[in-house]
Amino acid sequence: MGLRAGIDDEAKMMVCSPFKRPRDVLHKKADVLPIHLTTLNRRRFLQAAGASILLYGNNAPASxxxxSDLVYLLNDTHIGEKHPENSAVPTHLRQVVTELVNRPTKPACVLINGDxxxxxxxxxxxRHFAKLIAPLQKAGVETHLTLGNHDHRNVFYEIxxxxxxxxxxxxxxxIAVVETQHANFFLLDSLQKTxxxxxxxxxxxxxxxxxxxxGLQAKPAIIVAHHNPRLGGDPLHFPGGLIDSQELWNVIGPRKWVKAYIHGHIHDRSYAEHQGIHILNTPATSYVADPKKSTTGWTTAKLTPNGGTLTTYTTDAQHPWNGESKTLTWRTA
Structure with a gap:
């Protein structure tokens, strides 16, 4: 099936973000896939399976x-214009940004997954969000964004x-594709309407x-979107999840090189599986509904050719989840 550019009748807008570093591009005619925050100005145009893909990331050997094996995962930052600088929500995002900037070795990329x-x-x-993540661009940390139900595509583009x-x-x-040494991340847009x-x-x-x-079968594929699927996981959260989950799985299930689906939206942490595809619900950076059941933080993914290890880091260093790891093995082809 060839790549088609067009207007999705279930959405009216689209987004991209400013500080990322584009690298590879699969190109056909006028169809190009965008991505987000970049600092590395290296690209090349490729073509595979008739698909036009703007492929970002640094696939060079580790330096x-x-x-090149490490990816930071954030979601649900929920930054507001009037949040006081020292209030919890912006402080949590600033906390992980500061950690990233001060790391002597930077990750392959940072993915901020919606809301x-x-x-x-x-x-x-x-404007406030851009100010908080600006140090990542300054430090040369490749950063990519997706959108959630509390975002607005047109306004995002305006700013x-x-x-x-x-x-x-x-x-x-x-939408975009981010290439890393051991996996390609396919960043999807699940925002139906603000x-x-x-x-x-x-x-x-x-x-x-x-x-x-x-067009990109040589490496494991990891799907990233804001909304939880209505498959696997806790049915309690299905009503607010992805309406066309089965249609998505009809695409990714038979393609055995798809190994995982990463989402936020729920403001919690959980691990599930459906048809051998890991469903990874990563913690919100901003806030949670019940601090007795969940907490805020971020996740790192240390990738290998056959899987990876997810480690949770909490904004409260004393929380039991802080430093907990979950090792995953990819399904076989």
Whole structure:
């Protein structure tokens, strides 16, 4: 199936972010896949399986400055324009940004998986968010963003103008592929409509995903989207999850090089599986509904050719989850 650029009728806008470092691009005609915060200005155009993919990331061997096996995972930052500088929500994001900036060895990339803004994606929310993550760009940390149900694509583009792609493969969605040494991360846009809890991928984005996956089979594929699927995991959270979960699994399930699906949205942490694909729910950076059951923080993924280890880091250093690791083995082809 070839990659098709078009407007997804289930979404009206699309996004991209300013501080990332693009590297590789799979290109066909005018279809190009965008990505987010970049500092490395190296790209090349490739073509595979008829899919047009703007492929970001540094696939070079590990150096003293970059741990090419390490990826940081954040989500649900919920930054508001009027958050006081020393209040908990911006402080939590600043905490992980400070850690990243001060690391002597930087990760391959940072993925911030949706709900960047506090409630409904106001301009001031994104200005505050951009200010908080600006040190990552300054430090040369490759950073990528997705959108969630509390984001607004048009407003995001208005504030982070550099992120609006010139030739998006799916015009109403913010999508990209990030390449690392041991896996390709496919960043999807599950924002159906701002302030609508449930998410969707949509037919055209699914068509693009199928083509993009078929063009990049040499490494494990990891899908990243804000919303939880209504498959595997706790059914308690299914009502607010991804409406077209089965349609997504119809694409990724038979493609055995797809190994995991990473999401946020729930403001909790859990590990599940469906058809051999790991479903990884990573903690929110901002806040939780019940501190007795969950907590805030971020996750690191240390990848290998056959799996990886997820480690939780909590904003409260004394929390029992802090430093806990979960080792995953990828399903076989």
């Amino acid at each position: 003293e400055a970059v741990d 960047l803004a506090l409630k409904d994606g106001q301009p001031g929310d994104y 982070l103008k550099e992120q609006r792609p010139e030739m998006p493969p799916v015009k109403s969605r913010h 302030m609508v809890t449930q998410g969707t991928i949509g037919t055209q984005q699914l068509e693009w995903l199928a083509s993009a996956l078929d």
